[in-house]
Amino acid sequence: MKANLTLHIYARAAKANAAGLHPLYVRITIDGKRTEFSSKKFINPKQWDPKMMKMKGSSEEARTINSYLETIKSKVNQTQIILEYQEEPITLEKFMSAYLGKKSEKERTLIPIFQDHNKRVKSLIGVEYSAGTYERYQVSLKHTQDFIQHQYGIQDIALHKINHIFIADYDFYLRTERNCSNNTTVKYIKNFKKIIRICIANGWISQDPFLHYKIKLQEVEREVLTQEELQQLMDKTFSIERLELVRDIFLFSCYTGLAYIDVKQLTEANLVKGIDGQLWISTHRQKTDTPSKIPLLDTAQYIINKYADHPKSGNENTLIPILSNQKMNAYLKEIADICGIEKELTYHCARHTFATTVTLSNGVPIETVSKMLGHKSIRTTQHYAKITDRKVANDMQNLKTILQGEMKQTNSDKKIG
Structure with missing residues (x-):
């Protein structure tokens, strides 16, 4: 230069x-x-x-x-x-x-800093981070290394070379070469941005390469089951035991709002007597380590009782005998086909269904739903919550009833006059 x-x-x-x-x-x-x-x-x-x-x-x-x-x-x-x-x-x-022939301090490069960050995250699994968070940072590191090799033909890059053009090219690489969606690209870039913030905080980078970089998450239509589809699942009789088990565990999350990992970690110790004298689930979400307390609905209570003596639960000291997330999702696709549900059924769909169909559509306030889901912010709950057509119909029917009552009163007053 x-x-x-x-x-x-x-x-x-x-x-x-x-x-x-x-x-x-x-x-x-x-x-x-x-x-x-x-x-x-x-x-x-x-x-x-x-x-x-x-x-x-x-x-x-x-x-x-x-x-x-x-x-x-x-x-x-x-x-x-x-x-x-x-x-x-x-x-x-x-x-x-x-x-003067002096050996200057070796210039810092990106990859060792990224690797050191991930090493720290790994050592704090269960304290500040989840295993899933560590895995996501590892994937982000791999994508960053692949991009540097693809774009520059080298295995690492000096920090001073990371500028706005680098960020824009990385964004383009994720969308084209890696075929990432907008929201997936945003998440990888967000992980990378954390590494850059570390470099800036330590004085290793003088100018923020993200200064003029703008990108935002796009609203995604989240898959949820309707009340009719939930009923289809409950009414279906399965001849294969594993499908019945997967259906029941999925329904358990539909009526508790718990994510897969949180269900997997439940034990009898998580069943407590609530303020109303009824059974509640009391746990901490692994993803955010926030408390989540959920009163047990009848369907969830029935499933707990049904599998109370299941050998898998006894051997693993779990509340219900859950399979691996990969197997759960594979069997859920099979279950959707059998039940005639034309939606991509995944385990996380149960959490969205609880937020929307089971609670909000039945008049449960969003503040209450947010508390049960263990969200730190109600804005997160708003992303989960989808106001269904049924809720709109019910609300408008209530409005019609109110308006009709007012009109009858007005007509009655006119007759009296």
């Missing part, structure tokens, strides 16, 4: 020795910052040409000193060429280190 460098050699009168000879000093200025050092040569000031920066005449002394000064000029020029070839910002400190 080109630098504005000037070289000035002058006779310094203030440092004259007892014989009246002036020492020659070398001044180097880069982008307004300067330093100077002694050449360790002394000259008669009358024999010095300040414009040409050399001694006058052709005496042996003049030739020797001028040759030495040419060596300094050549070395300065050579150092500048080498640093410019490296395509790195040339600072005065970096230049002088290279000129």
Whole structure:
């Protein structure tokens, strides 16, 4: 990277020795910052040409000193060429280190910092982070490494090279080469942004490359089951035991709002007597470590009782015998086909169904739903909650009833008058 460098050699009168000879000093200025050092040569000031920066005449002394000064000029020029070839910002400190042959501090690069961050996250699993969060950062690291290799043909990159263009190209790479959706791209970029914030906080990056980068999550239509579809699931008789088990566990989450990992970790200790004297589930969400207390509805209570003596629950000390998330989702697709439900049935769909069909559509306030879901902010609940057509119909029917009552009263008043 080109630098504005000037070289000035002058006779310094203030440092004259007892014989009246002036020492020659070398001044180097880069982008307004300067330093100077002694050449360790002394000259008669009358024999010095300040414009040409050399001694006058052709005496042996003049030739020797001028040759030495040419060596300094050549070395300065050579150092500048080498640093410019490296395509790195040339600072005065970096230049002088290279000129004097000092080993400068090794420039920081991105990947070791990302790896160190992930190592810290891993050590805090169960304290500040979940295993899922660690896995997501690991995937983000892999995508970042692949992008650097794809874009630059190298395995790592210096921090000073991470600028707005780098971010924009990374965004484009995720959308095209990795075929990521907008929201998935946003999540990976958000993870990467955390690493950049660490670099900025430590003074390793001077300018924020995200300063003019704008992107936002797009609203996604979340899949939820209607009351009719829930009833279809409950009424269906399965001849295969594993499908019946998966259906029941899925329904358990539909009527408790618990995510897969939180159901998997439930034990009898999570069943407590609530303020109303009834059984509640009291747990902490693994994802956010926020408390979640849910009064047990009849369907959820029935499922707990149904599997109370199941050998898998006894062996694993769990409340209900849940399978792996991968198997649950695979069997749920099979169950959807059998029940004639034309939706992509995944385990997380149960949590959305609880928020929408089971609670909000039946008049449960969103503040109550947010509390049961263990959300830190009600805005998160609003993303889950989808006002169904049934809720709209019910609300409008109530409005019609009110309006019809008012109209009858108005007509009655007119007759009386």
